Amino acid sequence: MKSFFLFALSLFCFNALAQSADDAVELPAPSSTAQRLYAAAKGDLLQVRVLLKSGRTQSSVGSGFMIGTSNLVVTNYHVMSQVALEPETYVGEYRDTAGRRGAVELLAVDVLHDLAVVRVDRSGSGFFKVPQALPALKQGQYLYSLGNPLDLGFAISEGAYNGIVSRSFYEQLMFTGPINAGMSGGPNVTVEGRVAGVNVSKRTDGELVSFLVPVRFVRDLLQRVAAQSNPPADFKLEVGQQLLAHQASMVDRLDATPLTFKQLSPYQVPVWESDQVRCWGWSNTKQDNKPYTLDQVSCAMEAALFVSGEVDTGYVSIQHKRIQSDELGAWRFGGLASRQFKSQGVGWHKDVRLTPSQCVEQFVDNGKLPMRAVLCVRAYRKFPELYDFTLLTASTDASRMTLQSRVEAVGVSYPNGLRLARIFLDSLAKEVQP
């Protein structure tokens, strides 16, 4: 703690020094748009906090904004997830820019797009409107994100709109500007003050690569709120249903995508390659002088659904590994293959979210490749009809070469898990030598 303060203090001194040195130089004019927007939006901007019921200590912090002149507030689902899943332990609270506090009541969640609507005991001034007709955005145009970064205080940040991202399963907007933890759920507006989206996430491996939920999903969720007479009694059920809907559309979409076959000669390995599923290759041959070669193709969805701090779900990953050796004898190669197969690892440590794994294993032949197949399944304790599937295979066609595959389907229904397993088991193949 002490060192943190020291760091903050030194940063402050440095800034003060820098400022005095710059006094001689003429400063650029401050962004009047940001000033104007913040001044206008200030009254309708909220910090949304989740508190532990016992002790009232804060557990997570995000942002939100008042819709029109109503008492409804839009924020991210991930800000409110604890209140949705564990209402007996957590409770929500808001704090506005004037420092006023009040209770929040969760009305609706949209796990897939990461949105939530809550009700508060005050009304908005009408600054943030979500109309039927949505703003058309052009790449490069200025956008402004508002929120309370890192619980430091309310802030506005400027950036540029950079199109729709197709990497995530559900459409998101790319915002090239700073979004920090705590700004989640805050609004993102155009120069004219029209809501473009909701701050949701950023890439930590890049700079200023941030993402917004498009405002049309906010509109859809608000329509759902308007149509419902009472909020759902149990949000766990609601979240479970949305997850089921997500996995259904995800697996259908995957199934509709034709499989791409990659060559790990002499094997042909099936993958899905699309905007959502990205593949990467890796090989050990060049790096080091090992007595075997290992070539690998890994494909995974880059986005998963956030359900709670402990659960990310609703994605598929595929990995194929070819191990081959001329140097090692059959015995030692068996040992190598076993260690690789073991390290494929099916999580089996006791878990409060998932039941212990149950597995079946067998020598299986699909007519194109004989293999040892292991299928392990775990069930989500909290969400009925949702499971994690892990399929492991090791080909048994040669004594000094093996193809090991791992397909993981996280958060899918039982029939869909089996369906994905079947697709892979059926399509793994070895080329027939002419």
Add this chain to the structure above:
Amino acid sequence: MNAPYFVEVLARNGEVRQRQRVETLPIRIGRAYDNDLILDDHHASPHHALIEDDGQGGLQVRDLDSNNGVVCQGCRREQMQIGGDTVFRLGHTSLRVRCADYAVADARRDTTRHGWEGWPPALAGGIILVLLTLVGTWGEDTEKAGAILYVNALAGLLGMALLWSGGWTLANRLFGGQTRFGRHLFIAACGLLVIETVSLLSSVAAYALSLVTLTQFDSLLEILVVAGMVYFHLLTINPNHPKRIAVSAVVVGLLGMGLVLMVNFQKGGIFADELYNSDLYSPALRLSADKPVNQFLEEAQHLKPQLDAERGKPVNGVSEY
């Protein structure tokens, strides 16, 4: 009842700790220096007891009005007849008196192979350990790690074996009077050889016949072998009670197995060592037939009811995450 008489001070396990020859009766026992047998026992009186002729051709012990008395089988006695096998206690000292004509049992048959003591079994054990380590390490050396891997493994395993057999040797010295390090090292090496062989055979059989259970409970087999090792170590220390030792080895084995099962369950919620059999061998070793994909997925379908039943169960008393 012939002179001389021998008063024997016994250890708790019945062994003679000290033997005093006395030519004539009565025999005076106590802490004072004018006794025939002087007891270095704070709980014995200066003149504690007297051994004398009971007038019927036997011996008797008489309490000389001592503070703590003469105790036999838990009861304090003023005076009692004693035979060659009667053990009585003065203070903290257990005593027995035997006459020169006491009939001792015949010699027990010597089953110990005296040629197989000392260096020969130690050397044999050492060779087994070195070979096991080298073969095992060679099997795992798939990364071209070089000689350091073998040296490291040798040092580690030999160190462990020395500690293990050193412990048994110490116990042997304490309770059996001899060291017999060579024997203990040999037992340890043989035990390890059996463990490795059993594991290998069960793993190959599990792969060849697709019998998953064999590898899932490999650690139980290993504990069985360790229990066998404990039996032979104990028998080396004291060969007199093989049945009693067998029972203790079985108890040790059962406790070990129970512990392993509990640890497995606590760690992963299942009793098996591992979820699936990851041991792969050359396809030539495979005997079990390939199944069609349909049948495999059919089997997977049967997991669902078990998983759904498990879902409702609380985890360590916590039903929510």
